[in-house]
Amino acid sequence: MPPISSHLLELFDAAGAPRGLLLSPELWAKVRDDVLPRLMKALYVLDPACRPEPEERPEPMAEWETLLAYWDFTYPPAYDVSCAHCGASTTDWRADAPRKFRLRNANLGGLVTFQCQTCKSLVLKKHFKKHLTVECLPYVERC
Numbered sequence: 001m002p003p004i005s006s007h008l009l010e011l012f013d014a015a016g017a018p019r020g021l022l023l024s025p026e027l028w029a030k031v032r033d034d035v036l037p038r039l040m041k042a043l044y045v046l047d048p049a050c051r052p053e054p055e056e057r058p059e060p061m062a063e064w065e066t067l068l069a070y071w072d073f074t075y076p077p078a079y080d081v082s083c084a085h086c087g088a089s090t091t092d093w094r095a096d097a098p099r100k101f102r103l104r105n106a107n108l109g110g111l112v113t114f115q116c117q118t119c120k121s122l123v124l125k126k127h128f129k130k131h132l133t134v135e136c137l138p139y140v141e142r143c
Contacts, residue, residue, distance in 0.1 A: 059103040067106045074130050084136035086119035 004010065007024040023031075044051045068077060081101040082089035093101045093114060101114040101123065110127030120139035125132060 060106060061103065063106040064103060064112070067108060067110070067112070070108055072129075073110070073127055073132075075132070078125075078132065081114050081123055081125075082134075082136075083116040083119060083121050083123060085121045085138055086116060088116050088118045 007027040009022040010018065011020040011022060013019050071077060079092040079094060080090065081093045083101075088100050090096050090100045093099065093103070098117070100117055102117060104113040104115050104122070106112045112125045112127070114123040114125070115121070116123060116139075122137045122139070124135040124137065126135070
């Protein structure tokens with residue numbers, strides 16, 4: 001198939017199946033601002049793992065305070081957090097400056113999650129009526 005223009009070239013494989021599109025720098029400069037947002041939106045649909053990480057949100061301290069206000073477990077709250085993947089630990093995550101672990105979530109069901117600031121692993125503290133379990137999930141890189 002002949003090229004549409006020297007600025008726009010459709011690419012095909014040996015079997016004739018479409019493989020892509022090549023734009024000249026001049027054409028890209030003219031259409032970039034209109035086309036790029038639509039391309040990115042379509043890319044996220046085709047490959048959700050490529051969606052950028054959201055900006056770092058503030059720690060949900062109000063949720064933590066709500067959990068403490070309604071604490072009815074048979075043991076006192078524990079403020080220590082440890083990462084099984086990189087070995088980072090603290091005796092009181094609230095007192096660290098800068099934070100070794102950031103609070104990601106806390107809910108009345110007793111689930112409290114932290115993100116290790118060294119290796120980005122997720123530390124889950126699951127509070128049950130009479131006991132606490134801790135899990136550490138490794139960070140998985142996206143796109």
